[in-house]
Amino acid sequence: MSHPHPELTTPPPLPPGGVRIVALGGLGEVGRNMTVIEHEGRLLIVDCGVLFPEDHHPGVDLILPDFTYIEDRLDDVEAVVLTHGHEDHIGAVPYLLRLKPDLPLVGSTLTLALVEAKLKEHRIKPYTLGVAEGQREQLGVFDCEFLAVNHSIPDALAVAIRTEGGLILHTGDFKMDQLPLDKRLTDLRGFGRLGEEGVDLFLVDSTNAEVPGFTTPEKDIYPAIERVFAKASRRIIVACFSSHVHRVQQVLDAAAQNGRKVAVVGRSMVRNMGIAEDLGYLHVPPGVMVDIKKLDTFPEDQQVLICTGSQGEPMAALSRMANRDHKIEVGEDDTVILASSLIPGNENAVYRVINGLMRLGANVVHKGNARVHVSGHASAGELLYCYNIVQPSNVMPVHGEWRHLVANGALAQQTGVAAERVVLAEDGVVVDLVDGIAKITGAVDCGYVYVDGSSVGGTTEALLKDRRILRDEGFITVVVAVDSSTGRITSGPEILARGFAEDTSVFENVAAQIKSAIEESTARGVTDSHQLQQVVRRTVGGYVGGKLRRRPMIIPVVIEA
Missing domain, CATH: 3.60.15.10 (Ribonuclease Z/Hydroxyacylglutathione hydrolase-like)
Known part of the structure; x- marks a missing residue:
């Protein structure tokens, strides 16, 4: 809340x-x-x-x-x-x-x-x-x-x-x-x-x-889309929102004018375009739309794919193509059209996809270099x-x-x-x-109420903060065994770090500091394992913050033997 x-x-x-x-x-x-x-x-x-x-x-x-x-x-x-x-x-x-x-x-x-x-x-x-x-x-x-x-x-x-x-x-x-x-x-x-x-x-x-x-009329982008279709030498892939019926209509019209066949990729795109066509909002020119399984039977210069992923969503079809994680492989001289605007906050994800596609040899057309979106x-x-x-x-x-x-x-x-x-x-x-x-x-x-897998509302800001720390800073686990009666260290400390570029030898110095801090605490009568865990956390946090300029997640484990 x-x-x-x-x-x-x-x-x-x-x-x-x-x-x-x-x-x-x-x-x-x-x-x-x-x-x-x-x-x-x-x-x-x-x-x-x-x-x-x-x-x-x-x-x-x-x-x-x-x-x-x-x-x-x-x-x-x-x-x-x-x-x-x-x-x-x-x-x-x-x-x-x-x-x-x-x-x-x-x-x-x-x-x-x-x-x-x-x-x-x-x-x-x-x-x-x-x-x-x-x-x-x-x-x-x-x-x-x-x-x-x-x-x-x-x-x-x-x-x-x-x-x-x-x-x-x-x-x-x-x-x-x-x-x-x-x-x-x-x-x-x-x-x-x-x-x-x-x-x-x-x-x-x-x-x-x-x-x-005034916002540019939708019809004004058709000439730009048609020019891209006319110039493309191989396959064309168009990414847009799965609900953008008008944009899909213009792609279908351009494909019909240039003798190309169109297949739709992605569950939401297939579902929404099917609904729009059934209700009469999408008019498919005769013979233009084909099943994705039959698209490969046509020459590459006659193929058009319409898919989702114009916002760089990691699991959307276009992102997976850019990462070579999709059955459709983008190749040299393929043309990719991003026919949508950038939602604020998605810029980096979209540019990652554009770079990935261009690295594969594709020609990428987007709002920044052609009027393919209004x-x-x-x-x-x-x-x-x-x-x-x-x-x-x-x-x-x-x-x-x-x-x-x-x-x-x-x-x-x-x-x-x-x-x-x-x-x-x-x-x-x-x-x-x-x-x-x-x-x-x-x-x-x-x-904010977060949907996280099957969980709705269970994810909190504190949990997201932990995830960001794990992602950005890594984590350190410290395991120490102490005698339950005397409080003396019987084993450890064992230090395990993940997410660090530095060699694990950098933690050798902190091991002695951990031993010293625990011994000082037990000498003052502190024997509770939870309190000793806090001592370990403060000691390690101070060391990595001062020496390595990092703020990782620190997970201390104190075992009473």
């Missing part, structure tokens, strides 16, 4: 008619988006996603929102509204439904199909309600209207939540592509209509708030348009690191929103909308 703001106390009871907003993820980070909205004792959850681990989370598979705030109130939850099908918005749904499997899931057709496939792996059959843009549903005390928004996955929705305490508009992830591939525009007319009605609190995607101007989020110019159209009374930037939230809040102020009406909050901070005014009223415990 962690308390985000020690200066904030537990929030007071929500005043009658008020609306409470608590983000359990997604504020101050890019991922694990989850917002809880409370009104008249009832709860509405918007999104429930995961955050992917970084280098300082060794051994962690996923990071979940902290459900502690709502764990005892799951019977008060009217529904879980899912804005779109990306992992950082739906990935934690199975872990929430483990606590209460009958929580209603509300979302668009594609979003629910992706969630249901994920839940099937967890053996959970959910209760779902499919909605579409323009639809309005009464979810208990929450009157929800859904609006189309354009994003890097089809069928994304914004949600307007009407309550007696005010109207809240949550954009979800969105951009304002004016020429989208699926012809599905962000519903600015709907935003304007809600603005006329009066938006009391506007929750706005902040991911690209620092980027000036963002799915609104840049500053688009956000300004939205603020001017909606003219909200209060603004709460969401979905982004702190710098993104601050930049988004500044944009709101530029359009005339008063500074005191722009609420900058982090995970766990409680924001109450009362009498048309939104303000911070307290904070609740809200930490």
Whole structure:
């Protein structure tokens, strides 16, 4: 557990008619988006996603929102509204439904199909309600209207939540592509209509708030992809997110135009593209898609592979190819396209993969050297348009690191929103909308919950600290046997070190220091093995810290003989 703001106390009871907003993820980070909205004792959850681990989370598979705030109130939850099908918005749904499997899931057709496939792996059959843009549903005390928004996955929705305490508009992830591939525009007319009605609190995607101007249209990257296909002399491997249907569509179109066959690699990619094709969101040109087992029957200059791993994930297909740990071997003059952006924190992992592929002789095309990716989020110019159209009374930037939230809040102020009406909050901070005014009223415990193999929540910060020490500093084990009656050393100390470049002879000097420290302690009457272990730990720690400039994990073992 962690308390985000020690200066904030537990929030007071929500005043009658008020609306409470608590983000359990997604504020101050890019991922694990989850917002809880409370009104008249009832709860509405918007999104429930995961955050992917970084280098300082060794051994962690996923990071979940902290459900502690709502764990005892799951019977008060009217529904879980899912804005779109990306992992950082739906990935934690199975872990929430483990606590209460009958929580209603509300979302668009594609979003629910992706969630249901994920839940099937967890053996959970959910209760779902499919909605579409323009639809309005009464979810208990929450009157929800859904609006189309354009994003890097089809069928994304914004949600307007009407309550007696005010109207809240949550954009979800969105951009304002004016020429989208699926012809599905962000519903600015709907935003304007809600603005006329009066938006009391506007929750706005902040991911690209620092980027000036307008996000490049998705269609503008096709010429770059087509040029790569036309020039490639051998096999082409495209890595992108398994949910990026628009990007896969462009790859399929480029393959068809250049007489190539396409195979999909990776369980999540195969699953998601199958769902998108079955539902009509992905249009596969006739004769282009083939089974991976049959791809080798075609000449290499006719082969295209689509796989996951664009973020350098260690176990994803592309990373394993770069490490020669995959049945598909990348060779000289193969072309690899990384058709995605870099999620903050993944840069080093991605560059390791790029270097590994280039060492194998591949030509690597990425956002840095060709326009093979555009963002799915609104840049500053688009956000300004939205603020001017909606003219909200209060603004709460969401979905982004702190710098993104601050930049988004500044944009709101530029359009005339008063500074005191722009609420900058982090995970766990409680924001109450009362009498048309939104303000911070307290904070609740809200930490990271780690998925570590089959363990959920068992991994702690202390455990991760130990793993980081073992990874970065190594460990030393010292075994000493002492006479239980006299306290004199009868055997040892035996010193075993791992993770050190230095020869073990460097520890010969410390052995004498350990003997001396134990003898001094026993002379003072210290005979308890636990206390003697602490003496050994301090002695070894002082030696390696001073002589070797290292801070390893030290495991002393004192045996009473």
